[in-house]
Structures are given as structure tokens and as C-alpha cells.
Amino acid sequence: xxxxxxxxxxxxxxxxxxxxxxxxxxxxxxxxxxxxxxxxxxxxxxxxxxxxxxxxxxxxxxxxxxxxxxxxxxxxxxxxxxxxxxxxxxxxxxxxxxxxxxxxxxxxxxxxxxxxxxxxxxxxxxxxxxxxxxxxxxxxxxxxxxxxxxxxxxxxxxxxxxxxxxxxxxxxxxxxxxxxxxxxxxxxxxxxxxxxxxxxxxxxxxxxxxxxxxxxxxxxxxxxxxxxxxxxxxxxxxxxxxxxxxxxxxxxxxxxxxxxxxxxxxxxxxxxxxxxxxxxxxxxxxxxxxxxxxxxxxxxxxxxxxxxxxxxxxxxxxxxxxxxxxxxxxxxxxxxxxxxxxxxxxxxxxxxxxxxxxxxxxxxxxxxxxxxxxxxxxxxxxxxxxxxxxxxxxxxxxxxxxxxxxxxxxxxxxxxxxxxxxxxxxxxxxxxxxxxxxxxxxxxxxxxxxxxxxxxxxxxxxxxxxxxxxxxxxxxxxxxxxxxxxxxxxxxxxxxxxxxxxxxxxxxxxxxxxxxxxxxxxxxxxxxxxxxxxxxxxxxxxxxxxxxxxxxxxxxxxxxxxxxxxxxxxxxxxxxxxxxxxxxxxxxxxxxxxxxxxxxxxxxxxxxxxxxxxxxxxxxxxxxxxxxxxxxxxxxxxxxxxxxxxxxxxxxxxxxxxxxxxxxxxxxxxxxxxxxxxxxxxxxxxxxxxxxxxxxxxxxxxxxxxxxxxxxxxxxxx
Numbered sequence: 001x002x003x004x005x006x007x008x009x010x011x012x013x014x015x016x017x018x019x020x021x022x023x024x025x026x027x028x029x030x031x032x033x034x035x036x037x038x039x040x041x042x043x044x045x046x047x048x049x050x051x052x053x054x055x056x057x058x059x060x061x062x063x064x065x066x067x068x069x070x071x072x073x074x075x076x077x078x079x080x081x082x083x084x085x086x087x088x089x090x091x092x093x094x095x096x097x098x099x100x101x102x103x104x105x106x107x108x109x110x111x112x113x114x115x116x117x118x119x120x121x122x123x124x125x126x127x128x129x130x131x132x133x134x135x136x137x138x139x140x141x142x143x144x145x146x147x148x149x150x151x152x153x154x155x156x157x158x159x160x161x162x163x164x165x166x167x168x169x170x171x172x173x174x175x176x177x178x179x180x181x182x183x184x185x186x187x188x189x190x191x192x193x194x195x196x197x198x199x200x201x202x203x204x205x206x207x208x209x210x211x212x213x214x215x216x217x218x219x220x221x222x223x224x225x226x227x228x229x230x231x232x233x234x235x236x237x238x239x240x241x242x243x244x245x246x247x248x249x250x251x252x253x254x255x256x257x258x259x260x261x262x263x264x265x266x267x268x269x270x271x272x273x274x275x276x277x278x279x280x281x282x283x284x285x286x287x288x289x290x291x292x293x294x295x296x297x298x299x300x301x302x303x304x305x306x307x308x309x310x311x312x313x314x315x316x317x318x319x320x321x322x323x324x325x326x327x328x329x330x331x332x333x334x335x336x337x338x339x340x341x342x343x344x345x346x347x348x349x350x351x352x353x354x355x356x357x358x359x360x361x362x363x364x365x366x367x368x369x370x371x372x373x374x375x376x377x378x379x380x381x382x383x384x385x386x387x388x389x390x391x392x393x394x395x396x397x398x399x400x401x402x403x404x405x406x407x408x409x410x411x412x413x414x415x416x417x418x419x420x421x422x423x424x425x426x427x428x429x430x431x432x433x434x435x436x437x438x439x440x441x442x443x444x445x446x447x448x449x450x451x452x453x454x455x456x457x458x459x460x461x462x463x464x465x466x467x468x469x470x471x472x473x474x475x476x477x478x479x480x481x482x483x484x485x486x487x488x489x490x491x492x493x494x495x496x497x498x499x500x501x502x503x504x505x506x507x508x509x510x511x512x513x514x515x516x517x518x519x520x521x522x523x524x525x526x527x528x529x530x531x532x533x534x535x536x537x538x539x540x541x542x543x544x545x546x547x548x549x550x551x552x553x554x555x556x557x558x559x560x561x562x563x564x565x566x567x568x569x570x571x572x573x574x575x576x577x578x579x580x581x582x583x584x585x586x587x588x589x590x591x592x593x594x595x596x597x598x599x600x601x602x603x604x605x606x607x608x609x610x611x612x613x614x615x616x617x618x619x620x621x622x623x624x625x626x627x628x629x630x631x632x633x634x635x636x637x638x639x640x641x642x643x644x645x646x647x648x649x650x651x652x653x654x655x656x657x658x659x660x661x662x663x664x665x666x667x668x669x670x671x672x673x674x675x676x677x678x679x680x681x682x683x684x685x686x687x688x689x690x691x692x693x694x695x696x697x698x699x700x701x702x703x704x705x706x707x708x709x710x711x712x713x714x715x716x717x718x
Contacts, residue, residue: 007399009282012359015091016273019099019355023348026103031111031344037563038555039115041336043679045670048122049332053706054498056249057479058122060703061332062196064681067342068262069255069472070329074110074321075265075350076156076469078314078540080462081429083358085299085373085533086311089292091283091362093308098358101309101316102351105570109544111343112551112567113322117330118339119667124476125326127483129550129646131666132557137649141546142487144642145323146480148539150510151635152320153242153473154517155536159430160466161234161522164459168227169218169419171234173460174467175227176210178241184256193705203256204263211457218419231522238470239515245471246478246507247500250328253471266349268461272356272437279443285362285369286398298374298393299427300534301592306580310537315354317574319543320473321347327476334703337679357429360436366395367406368414368423372432376425377615383408386424417442419452430466434458477510478503520628534585535632541578542643545571549650556654559662564654575647582640586633595633602626675703 003010035041052058061069086094113125120128126145130138164170180203188199217223229237245253291297292304300311314320325343333339361369367390371379379386387406395403415423418438423431438455441447447454482502486495494502521532548571555564588594591601591614602625605613616622657663676694678687694701 004287009398010091010287012276012281012283012363015095015355015359016276019352020273022099022103023352026107027340027345027348030103031107031340034108034111034344034566035340038112038560038566039336039339041115041339042670043335043337044673045336046673046675047118047333047336048330049334050673050675050703050706051671051708052121052331053703053708055251055705055707056498057328057475058331059250060334060675060677060706061255062702062704063334063338063342063677065196065255066329066332066334066338067346067681069332070324070342071346071349072262072265072464072468073324073328073472074314074318074346074469075353076314076320076466076473078156078318078320079350079354080357080433080466081159081533082312082314082537083354084361084429084432086308087285087358087361087369088289088297088299088373089304089308090286090288091358092287093292093304094312094358095355097309097312098316098351098354101312102347105317105544105574106315106321106351107344107347108566108570109317109319109547109551110321110325110347111340113547114325114329114333114339114343115336116551116554117326118333118336121668122330123326124480124483125322125547125550126480128326128666129546130487132550132553133646133649133653137646137653139487140642140645140649141550142480142484144546144639144646145543146477146484147635148319148543148639149323149473149477149480150513151517151532151539152536152543153470153477153510153514154521155532156466156469156473157235157238157514157518158521158532160238160463160470161231161518162427162430164229164234164463165231166228167218167420167456167459168224169214169456170459170463171227171229172217172223173210173214173456174463176213177207177464177467178253180206180210181253181256185252188256189251199256200263207264211453211460214456214460215453232519235515235518235522238467239511239518241467242470242474242514243507243511246474246510247503250332250475255332264461264464265353268437268458269353269356272360272440273352275440275444276356276359279440281359281363281440281443283359283362283398284364284366286396286400290394290396295590295593298370298378301590302534302581302584306577306584307534307537309577310534310541310581312354313537313540313544315351315357317541317544317570319540319545319547320469322543322547323476323480324472327479328472334675334677335673335679338677341680357433360433360440361429364432364436364439365406365410366403367391367410368435369432370395371406371411372423372426372435373429374425375427375615379425381422381424383411383424386411417451418455420455430459430462433462474507474510474514477514478506481506481509520631523624532632534581535635538578538581538585538636539639541574542582542639545575545578545643546646548574549647553650553653553657554665556657557663557665559657561658571647575643579640579644582636585636586640595629595636599626599629599633602629675706676701 049058049060083094126142129141184199184203295303370390371386379389387408391405434455437458438451441454442451482494485491548567551567552571584593585595589597591598602613602622606622613622616625
């Protein structure tokens with residue numbers, strides 16, 4: 001505030017300090033309030049991981065490893081892409097939504113859904129909604145949650161394809177994380193059980209080696225061709241990976257790979273934060289830009305209200321997280337008391353990633369930012385055309401003065417410095433973040449000379465983020481489809497988590513569904529990410545409305561009316577702002593915003609015999625626009641109707657609970673726990689004493705090698 005009032009430039013360091021300070025206070029006080037007044041965790045109860053341990057999906061997992069898996073699973077493309085795209089509106093709106101949104105909404109949802117699932121045998125969000133909202137409301141929720149999940153995974157895959165297409169360095173480095181993770185899984189389970197630190201060190205060394213080797217591969221005459229893949233080839237490769245990651249035992253690939261990714265993610269973000277405090281870059285973007293008011297931004301169309309709040313989802317509030325919190329994590333958590341640090345704390349950590357992404361986008365030159373994020377049809381794809389395009393945007397400095405014109409040489413030199421042939425129209429947010437990180441690291445003595453290395457390091461860093469969300473998301477979608485099929489008469493066996501045939505069938509259904517949308521997106525002539533990301537944002541936030549409705553209903557059923565505002569406040573805001581955005585996407589007459597307006601305009605162009613429409617340059621591409629906008633518009637309507645039905649039924653049940661002083665809920669009876677684990681990362685003195693007693697008795701308190709497969713099968717099919 002002082003800097004702005006004095007007309008000074010604003011340092012990015014203040015954003016780092018303000019965010020971290022806010023998160024620490026929120027975890028210590030607001031998270032603790034929820035724990036004490038609503039959840040009241042009981043560590044004498046066995047969690048689903050202990051009760052149904054089968055060595056595949058249900059398995060008590062070290063809290064540090066599980067935090068890594070959970071964080072890696074929730075922190076996909078959202079906290080990277082959303083803040084980068086929303087930076088076109090300025091740094092201030094995004095900053096406020098990221099910090100206040102996560103404390104009051106995002107972390108609340110993640111934590112509360114996780115606790116609910118732990119108390120309900122690790123059931124999925126859709127199945128819990130059916131149990132608490134009844135058959136009609138439950139089926140609305142199951143259909144809504146499952147279809148939304150497919151869209152979310154598909155858009156995440158499109159983002160990673162944008163970062164890895166024609167990049168042998170990135171493809172090789174990412175591919176190498178798979179055998180590294182397999183080695184870690186086998187090493188930690190059979191060779192050196194429980195040696196988490198030792199395994200982590202091996203993984204980190206191999207990961208750094210993979211990044212360094214990627215530079216050599218990218219210049220090798222033969223290997224470079226092998227690892228240079230087209231967008232469609234990458235789409236198939238990611239789908240194949242998603243299938244195997246979802247059906248293999250969780251300890252073999254998913255958990256160690258996500259844990260390995262977390263070292264990369266958290267380490268890189270911490271390093272970036274420290275670099276910001278050292279370099280002290282200033283914000284090149286104004287606090288609020290013209291595009292916040294006009295809704296004509298090149299990264300995405302729409303005004304600040306409501307589109308900022310669906311563009312920045314992950315990092316502030318994300319419905320996708322509720323699927324992880326009711327999918328893989330409750331099936332792996334050792335103790336109920338660990339849910340606060342993993343659920344609430346994991347979301348705060350992801351929010352810091354979003355803040356780092358916003359900073360890196362706002363400190364680079366504005367011409368460079370808009371040149372990288374505008375679609376190819378606007379920039380022209382050459383240094384000359386992109387310079388002409390950005391010079392016509394009327395860009396101004398944070399103080400309001402017109403910016404000097406960009407030159408073609410600026411874009412050519414920038415691409416050369418990061419080892420790329422071109423960085424023009426690298427939409428999707430990931431390349432922008434990589435470029436911003438490389439620019440910040442490039443100003444640090446000693447390491448700054450390797451700017452190309454840091455750019456590709458950042459690309460791999462982002463690709464790891466997204467792949468870990470895709471593999472965990474596919475696994476969660478498999479659980480949800482299994483739950484959905486199990487509700488159909490004659491298909492009860494799909495509820496058995498140990499039935500491998502069922503797991504393969506549901507995984508195949510999941511991968512084919514989202515893989516089809518990925519192929520549609522990467523071949524979209526209007527730019528798949530530009531068209532699908534608004535739908536992604538709306539679907540994601542509507543999913544959050546379903547999750548928060550479920551939590552609100554359970555709190556009301558338990559008679560905790562005094563504390564119902566904790567989930568009720570974010571639910572009301574999320575429903576209001578997201579339905580507003582849905583209305584705009586369905587009914588707006590602006591072809592850059594409304595799906596149906598775009599659909600009608602494309603049909604009119606085709607019927608008039610025109611051979612081009614916007615960035616579609618052939619009649620075939622016009623047909624693709626017509627098809628894609630019809631799919632997107634239909635899904636927008638479907639999601640809005642499903643969510644309104646779920647919220648309406650939830651409101652009716654909550655009103656009945658208030659009238660009757662509470663209602664029975666679907667929480668399952670507790671089973672006595674026979675394992676022990678600390679509540680947080682660092683054991684307290686008392687917890688250390690207890691662990692010492694277990695060790696003296698020759699017992700393993702962790703439960704990481706339990707296998708109750710037969711018991712789990714009987715319970716599931718009973």
C-alpha cells in the first residue's frame with residue numbers, strides 16, 4: 001500500500017512474505033478450530049487404510065510420504081496455469097483470491113472432505129453424497145462428479161502436452177521418472193523397508209541426473225528424434241501411462257513417483273521463493289489492467305467478475321481436490337489426527353505454488369507475457385507479427401505510462417536464451433512460468449548463466465506436477481466408476497477394492513473417456529486450452545459446490561449448527577460466482593465468451609460458404625469448431641443443472657436437520673486401531689516415548705505391511 005501510494009515499484013518479495021505469514025496463522029488457528037469444534041479426531045479408531053489394508057489401494061503410509069503423495073496429486077496444472085492466465089488482469093485480484101480463498105474455502109473443503117471419507121471407509125465423494133443426500137440427490141452427484149472428473153483430467157493432459165510437444169529434453173526427463181519411481185517403490189518395500197530418507201536421496205540424485213541427461217538427449221541426432229513427439233502422440237502416451245499408473249499397486253508406482261515429484265515441487269517452489277527474496281524482482285504488470293474491465297484479454301475472454309474466480313481454481317478453491325481427499329488419501333492415512341496437516345496443510349502448500357506462479361508471470365516483460373499467452377491466430381507465430389500484435393494492445397506500466405514498443409529481436413533473443421526455437425503462443429501457462437522462473441534464476445550469480453537449463457528444469461517441474469495429478473486422478477475416477485457401477489443391480493462386485501478385473505475394466509473406461517477429449521483438444525483449431533480451460537474452471541468450481549454441500553449437510557445432521565458457517569460461507573460464494581460464470585458461457589452473445597454464440601457463428605460461416613472462421617483456416621476446421629462448441633455448451637448446461645439439483649436437495653435435508661435438532665448420518669462404526677503414528681511431521685516428546693516402547697517390544701507400529709485382503713473382500717461384498 002505504501003509503495004502504491006508513493007508511486008513506487010512493488011517488489012515481489014512482499015507477496016512471498018504476506019502469503020507465508022497468512023498460511024502459518026491459518027493452519028495454527030483456523031485449521032485447529034475446525035479440528036476441535038467439528039471433526040474431533042480419534043486416533044483409537046482404525047482408519048480405512050488399517051482396516052482394509054490389501055497392499056494395493058488400502059495401505060497405511062508414512063505421513064511424510066502420504067503428504068507428498070497428496071500434495072503431488074492435488075497440485076496439478078491448476079496452481080500453475082490459472083494464476084498465469086489470470087495475470088492478464090493484474091497482480092492484485094489474483095493475490096487476494098489466492099490468499100483469502102485458500103484459507104476460508106479451499107483448505108476447508110480439502111480437510112473436511114478427507115475427514116468425512118476417513119469416517120466412511122474411504123468412500124468416494126459421489127458415494128458419500130448418495131449416502132447422505134439420498135438416492136436422487138446421490139445419483140445427481142455421482143453423475144456430476146464422474147463426468148466433471150473426466151473433463152478435469154483431460155484439460156490437465158492438454159496443458160502438459162503444450163509444454164512437452166516438440167521438446168525432447170522435457171519428454172526424456174519425464175519418461176525417466178517412471179523407472180526411477182519403480183526402483184524407489186521396490187527399494188522401499190523389499191530391499192530397505194522403511195528407509196524413507198535413504199530412498200529419497202537415491203530418487204533425488206537420479207532425478208537430477210535425468211534432467212542433466214535430457215540436455216544431451218536433446219542434441220543427439222538419433223535420440224532427439226525418438227523423444228520428439230507430436231501433440232497427438234503425446235496424448236496417446238499419456239493415456240497409456242495413466243492406465244498403468246492406475247492399475248498397478250499404489251506402493252509400486254503412484255506413491256513413490258508422487259513422493260519423488262513432491263521433492264521436486266516443494267524444493268523448486270522454496271528455491272524460487274528464496275530466489276525472489278534475493279533478486280527482489282519488481283512487478284511489471286499493473287495492479288489491475290484494462291482487461292479486467294473490458295473482458296477482452298488475449299489469454300482468455302471475460303471480465304474480472306466472475307471469470308477470475310473460475311480461472312484461478314487450484315490454489316484458492318478446487319473441487320478436484322475433494323476427489324483426492326475422498327479417493328486415494330483416506331485409503332492411505334495412518335491416523336485421523338494426521339488429516340489436518342495433510343488436508344488443510346497440503347492445500348496451503350499448493351496455494352503457495354499458485355502465488356509463486358502469479359509472481360513469475362507478473363515480473364516478466366508484459367510484451368513477452370502477452371506474446372506467449374495469446375493464441376497463434378492472433379500473434380501470427382513470427383517475431384515480426386507478435387511484436388506488431390503486442391504493440392497494438394496499449395500496454396501500460398504499473399504507474400500508468402505507455403510501454404515502449406517491442407521489437408522482433410526481443411522475442412528471438414528470449415527464445416535463444418532458453419534453448420528453444422520459439423516461445424511465441426506457448427499457451428497453457430506452463431511455458432510462461434518456466435520462462436519467468438528462468439529469468440529470476442538467471443539473475444543469481446554462479447547459477448544464472450545456465451538459463452536454458454533452468455527453463456527446461458521448470459518445464460519438467462511443471463510436467464511432473466501435472467502427470468502426478470493425471471495418474472492419481474485416473475485412479476480416483478476408477479474408484480468413482482466402481483462405486484457407480486456397484487449401485488446397479490447385479491454389479492455389486494465392483495465395490496470390492498481387491499477385484500483386479502473390475503479395476504482394469506473401470507480404469508479402461510476412465511482412460512478412453514478422458515483420452516478422447518484430449519485428442520479433441522489438441523486438434524482444436526481455436527486452441528484447445530483457450531476453449532476448454534473456462535469449462536475446466538467452471539466444472540472444477542461446480543464440483544467444489546457439490547463437495548461443500550455434502551460437508552454442510554453432514555455438519556447440519558450432526559447438530560453442529562453453530563459451526564455450519566465454516567463450510568456454508570465458501571459454499572454460498574462458490575455457488576454464486578460459478579453459476580454466474582456458467583450463465584455467461586451459456587447465454588452470452590459474445591463469440592469469445594459464449595459457447596453457443598460461437599457455435600451459431602461458426603455454423604453461419606459454414607452455411608455461407610466461407611472457408612475460414614476466426615483462427616479456423618479450412619472448412620474441416622470450421623466443422624471441428626462447430627462440434628467442439630456444441631460439446632462444451634452442452635456440458636456447461638448439464639453441469640449447472642446437476643449441481644443446482646444437488647444443492648437444492650442438500651438445502652432441503654439441512655432444513656429438516658435444523659428443524660429436528662439433527663439427523664442420522666452415514667458415518668460407520670469405529671474399529672479399534674492396533675497401530676500408532678505421530679500426528680504431524682515431527683513427533684512430540686510423548687509420541688517419541690510411545691514409539692520407543694513399540695520398538696523395545698519388537699513391534700512395528702506403522703502398519704505399512706498389513707494385508708487384510710480377504711477381510712476387505714468379505715466386507716465389500718457383504
